[in-house]
Amino acid sequence: MKSILKFLFIGDVVGLPGLTVFQKWVPKLKEKHQIDAVIVNGENGAKNGRGITSKIVDFFKHNGVAVVTTGNHVWENREFYNTLNQRDDIIRPANFPPGCPGKGYTFFELEGHSVAIINLHGRVFVRDLLDCPFRTVESLLSFIKPRTNIIFVDFHAEATSEKKALGLYLDGKVSGILGTHTHVQTSDAQILPKGTGYQTDLGCCGALNSVIGMQTEGVLKKFLYFQKMGKFDVELSGPFELNGAVISVDTASGKALSIEAIRVIDDELYKNLRSASIE
Numbered sequence: 089m090k091s092i093l094k095f096l097f098i099g100d101v102v103g104l105p106g107l108t109v110f111q112k113w114v115p116k117l118k119e120k121h122q123i124d125a126v127i128v129n130g131e132n133g134a135k136n137g138r139g140i141t142s143k144i145v146d147f148f149k150h151n152g153v154a155v156v157t158t159g160n161h162v163w164e165n166r167e168f169y170n171t172l173n174q175r176d177d178i179i180r181p182a183n184f185p186p187g188c189p190g191k192g193y194t195f196f197e198l199e200g201h202s203v204a205i206i207n208l209h210g211r212v213f214v215r216d217l218l219d220c221p222f223r224t225v226e227s228l229l230s231f232i233k234p235r236t237n238i239i240f241v242d243f244h245a246e247a248t249s250e251k252k253a254l255g256l257y258l259d260g261k262v263s264g265i266l267g268t269h270t271h272v273q274t275s276d277a278q279i280l281p282k283g284t285g286y287q288t289d290l291g292c293c294g295a296l297n298s299v300i301g302m303q304t305e306g307v308l309k310k311f312l313y314f315q316k317m318g319k320f321d322v323e324l325s326g327p328f329e330l331n332g333a334v335i336s337v338d339t340a341s342g343k344a345l346s347i348e349a350i351r352v353i354d355d356e357l358y359k360n361l362r363s364a365s366i367e
């Protein structure tokens with residue numbers, strides 16, 4: 089059994105550009121960093137950048153992903169609710185109200201070790217009525233900890249303060265806390281004082297010259313003229329970016345040994361994008 093495991097976390101994958109840059113670069117990163125497992129936030133994987141489908145979960149699985157996490161966009165596609173109920177490799181934030189489809193945490197086996205992934209949603213600047221993420225994770229850990237000490241949290245949240253607060257609240261209790269949802273990578277990857285790897289936001293995978301993956305023009309119309317332009321469209325032009333982090337964990341203690349932000353800018357890939365198709 090390995091005494092150190094290395095994990096690659098990838099932030100919100102947005103539409104076809106995100107899926108394409110993921111498919112090209114994740115195998116290279118796995119080889120370069122000797123990665124044992126990949127975890128990805130797929131909440132924006134759908135063609136229109138909103139939600140995710142079963143086929144996209146399959147796409148991630150075929151491309152070596154252990155667990156797909158999500159966030160606020162997980163409810164966009166109603167037909168996906170069954171998938172959330174049926175599969176153990178796709179999770180949604182645990183602090184949505186009881187009775188929502190799906191589950192907020194999962195386990196998978198890796199090199200003879202059990203690994204737990206927890207998904208949580210922040211409450212600051214979020215309108216939905218969510219349970220307290222701090223108390224939710226505390227109660228989850230009471231039965232996850234006896235099973236494993238290799239535990240990661242995808243904290244899908246807007247406010248950097250809430251994310252850092254949860255990081256310090258869970259320091260020493262989990263292996264890593266990786267933030268998602270803002271789609272912009274923060275440069276604060278660190279190991280917290282009691283051994284938890286932490287990064288406020290992993291960043292996203294999608295078009296670089298866009299507003300968090302969406303076409304700039306439509307977003308500007310909203311900001312400048314308050315025009316309700318309907319739903320924003322995914323930006324398909326390159327270059328593309330891929331963002332995430334590599335974190336290594338001591339399997340005996342569950343503590344993080346290292347964390348490194350990953351950021352790739354690809355200015356070649358988009359030339360063939362229009363011939364690609366993943367629904």
Ligand SMILES: [Fe+2]
Binds near residue numbers: 271
């Ligand atoms: Fe997102």
Ligand SMILES: [Fe+2]
Binds near residue numbers: 131244268
């Ligand atoms: Fe989100």
